Amino acid sequence: MEFPKDLKYTKEHEWLKVEGNTATVGITDYAQDSLGDVVYVELPSEGGSVTKNEPFGVVESVKAVSDLYSPVSGSVAEVNDAIIDSPEAINEDPYGDAWMIKVEMSNPKEVEDLMSSDEYQKYVEEEK
Amino acid sequence: MKPRRKGQGIDLEKIKKMKANGTKGLHLDEALIFERSCEGRIGVAPSRFDVPACDAEKSIPRKYLRDDMGGFPEVAEIDVVRHYTRLSQWNFGVDSGLYPLGSCTMKYNPKINEEIAALPGFSRLHPYQGEELSQGALELMFQLEEYLCEITGMDAVTLQPSAGAQGELCGLLMMAAFFKDRGKPRTKIIIPDTAHGTNPASSHLAGFKVVPVKSEGRGALTANAVKDVMDADTAGVMLTNPNTLGLFEADIKEIADVVHKKGGFLYCDGANMNALMGIVRLGDLGVDVVQLNLHKTFSTPHGGGGPGSGPVAVRKTLEPYLPVPRVRKRGKKYSFDFKRPRSIGRLKAFYGNFAIMVRAYSYIRRMGPEGLKRAAEAAILNANYIKERLKGTFDLPFDRPCMHECVFSDKVQQPNGVSTMDIAKRLIDYGYHPPTVYFPLVVPGAIMIEPTETETLETLDRFIEAMKNIADEARNAPELLKNAPANTRVGRVDETKAAREPVLRWKAKPPL
8 A cells, every 4th residue: 555755644544735725635545445436425625715624625435424524624626526526536546636625824834743654654553 | 973964953854844834835936027018008098198299309409318228128008017916025024024124123013003194184185285185194294293292202393204225314404503603513423343234324414523432341332432422513412212132222311411510412213112112201211402303213114115214303492493384373274384584494295194194193092192112111021021921042242121123143153154144145035034233243143133022922922933943053054054045036146246236227129
């Protein structure tokens, strides 16, 4: 299982990629693996706002429905509509094609309490 | 040294024998009813109209009218009878075998319930025939309410909700109405992570915001966890007891105290009442509202049949908010009481699923207080028997005495690439309905088994043997599980494709 070094991670298994003031959000390889085949995704609309640790969307697999939690607060700058039509991308390429939203962060300091790749890997091992 | 041949180590004779015991049989094919259609064929000829015909366009807006019936099947009566009889033969129900679907209490529904419900005085009742001519039915409803009060230890009951989830909504709406009445509406509900999925959904529908709390390491909720989040803006806690791990929430009295101190209500999801009836009364544990699933605990049909019924029992404080109408007794006469200004209103057309109430009434009367208690005890004993005998063969995440159901996981089988889904599908080959899988969510790969009290020791032993065989197969011949079910008419369906590309309407094949 892969956890790219340049990303930050949450306990709810989302990843975050920071570029300047913009953060891209998706779910991790571990998350997609435990979910199983994803069949449905619900994302916020552009211009909406998200709050750290609050749900911003829903992902549904053949096994379960889960909330998606935002790792940071801010406004939604871009939404990856492509995965709504082809949710299988989440299983196939969780860190690439299947990014979910881009957030214009209102408080970039929030990134500081997220986990590094190594910390997340350890966290996942313990969860198992 | 020679690599171990796949399939070695399994007692194939044993498996063959078990198959013979299970699903080998004649599988006749059956086309869709649409495909049996033949233009102009008539099943039932309606009698001639004795009222003047009316122009549909004048009474229904044009946009709601259909110009043709689009593939509506035209078949003879015998086609319809054979079609649905055949489908029923393919079906698997509690009348055909063990159905250990956790959290669903698929107990046997005694046939005497059906006999009583079929009495013409009940089956030919019409809701418009009025109170005078419905005294027997009203008396039955009144008495059933009293029995349910006694079983739950509560003060009043409504029989109106049509299923468990509507019962939840009913209870939550009453809680909301209570706070609104006092001029201090509350906005939040606390729900533990072991809850049924309907709990947060019902809360949301009733206008509450859900505050999730984690169960602690032993799979139960603690009073301290509730204390941390309970405040004067929280209407209460929604607890399932026993919870969805099949474990008794031992802190329930302390949790009730914490909730009551802040002026809130303790709602108990009574879906798992089968483990408690006759043993403990929820009212005595501090519960203020509880819904009962007659179709689970009180042996009325469900799981593709039904309909359900979800009565709600409350304490006196919430009684004024119960849905209208209430059944009232004055002297020897029964009537409906509609004049209840604080009621949350009506939840269902007429008076609820009456025929289901008759079945539940029949069950309670037939069992008696001692019988209900023994049923709960046997349900607990059966679940613990399965738990103890399968422990070690399958991973048991919470190794402590359980109530009416036990939860395993696929952890032991995972290294062989075998998942819970494969185990469940393989059980079909052995002639059993699979248990509940991947629920509760707190256990990854959960296998949730609820045998109920109605199964004999021999049935439980056969099921345990099948599960052990499957565990052997998972080690030695995992492909048997991966390709399961193999003995059924239809093999494994592609659930992912069905969800991603659902086919929701039948379309006629173009003529050749």
